[in-house]
Amino acid sequence: MDSGKNLNKFLAARNNRIYMDLKLIIREHALQFLPAKSLFKFQGVCRDWRLMISTPFFAHNQSLSFSSISGMFFQSPGDSPTFISLDPESCGVPDPGLNFLPVPVDILASSNGLLCCQAQTSERAYYICNPVTKQWKKLPKPSMEHGLEPAVVLIFKPSLLNFVAEYKLVCAFRSIDFDDATEFEIYSSKDNSWKVSGEINFAAKKLISKSGVSVNDVVYWQTAIGSILLFDMTKDRSQLIHGQYGVNGTLGEFNGKLCSTFINEHTLTISVISNIYSNTMQMGSRAKLWDDKIKIHLSSEMADAGSYDLFPVLFAGSEIVLICSGRNVYLCDVKTKQVKFLVTGPRAVRKAVPYVNSLVAL
Incomplete structure (x- = not known):
């Protein structure tokens, strides 16, 4: 016993x-x-x-370990921002309207938990913030005029050795010295200053302001003429390449490469850049700039809520695509090729800014 x-x-x-x-x-x-x-x-x-x-x-380790897209910020002109979580039980922000900032703002870009916003006041100052911790920083005034709709891209890569976030803000702006030319100005948080690049691009013409994405230290913007302007941060060089999208497409990242996602005849196509130098190849070369990687058929019911021609692709990246039809937003899972209804917005939206639910500190 x-x-x-x-x-x-x-x-x-x-x-x-x-x-x-x-x-x-x-x-x-x-x-x-x-x-x-x-x-x-x-x-x-x-x-x-x-x-x-x-x-x-712990906050530093979490910013290194968690990188999944948690939701999207939407903002129609003249409205406050709103946040739509992809998983409301686990992901969210305490103040989706960003009222903790000192002035009303427009959300311009995001990167790994940080948002770049611009004040709606006459000063038009840039702010970097984390909407989870409500930490924010006002950036010094740029040395150049960026225009009313600046084409900016925020680049933040969490580093094991840096407990304070180090990020860059890249802006492509219309040159005041050369007609129809595009110049570049870069803000570095490490130096807390702006620097104008010596590179000038004379072929890009007008850029689509909120179309910019960054992939492997190269920044890309869509242009109004259907091409893509790239700016290599490492080489400090720019180049114009052939686009692979219509008026309803968007740029993103797919498996570490630039992708172009667009809709044509009820089919969602994700094309990945394969050879950036194909336009310099000799005549008769079979080298292609883009490869169509994924095609997903969209149901006709989606078009009932609106038109596919109304900027339907809001975001592409991290194996998800957001599609807008009228006021309805749909989420497409690239892996499963399933499309599901996400939310109905108060107004038709044209751009979604992705957000990672990170504790990164400023």
């Missing part, structure tokens, strides 16, 4: 150790991979979790 009791005590102690080990594993190795909203909830689990989640070291 005694030996049986001892065996039960041994099993109970062993199970308790397994349970304790599991709690330690979750705390030390799993929590950092969760979105910010979930982590705020888990602060109520126990005192140890609350203390750990609130430390700058």
Whole structure:
């Protein structure tokens, strides 16, 4: 009888150790991979979790470990921003209208948890913020005039060695010295200053302001004439390449490469750039600039809510595509090729700014 009791005590102690080990594993190795909203909830689990989640070291690790698109910011002209979460239970922001900023703003760009906004006041100052932590920074005034609709791209890559976020803001602007030319100005958070590039592009003409994306230190913008302007940050060089989209398309990233996503005759096509130098090849070369990687048929019911010609592709990246039909927004899963209804907006939207639910600190 005694030996049986001892065996039960041994099993109970062993199970308790397994349970304790599991709690330690979750705390030390799993929590950092969760979105910010979930982590705020888990602060109520126990005192140890609350203390750990609130430390700058944990916030830094979470910004390195969590990179999934959590939702989209939408903003129609003259309206306050709104946020649509792809998973409302786990991802969200406490103030979608960004009222914690000192002035009303327009959202211009995003990158790995940070937003770039511009004041709606006459000053038109740039702000960088994290809508989860409500931390923000006002950038110094650029040395050049960027226009009323600046073509800016925010670049932030979380680094293991940098506890303070280091980011760059790249703006392509109309030259005041050369007609129809495009110049580039770059802000660096490391130097807290703007620098005008020596590169000037004479072929781009007019850019579509909110079309910019960054892939592997190269920034791309759509132009009004159907081509794509690229600016290589490393080489400080620009180039104009042939576009692969209609008026309803958008640029994005697919498997680490630039992609162009557009709709034609109820079919969503994702084309990936394959050879950026194909336009310099000799006559007769079979080298192609774009490869059609994925085609997804869209149901006719989607068109009932609006027209496919009304800027339907809002965002493409991280294996999802957002499509707008009238006021309805649909999410397309690139892996499964399934399309589902996401939300009905108060007004027709033309652009969605992706957001990662990160604890990154400014």
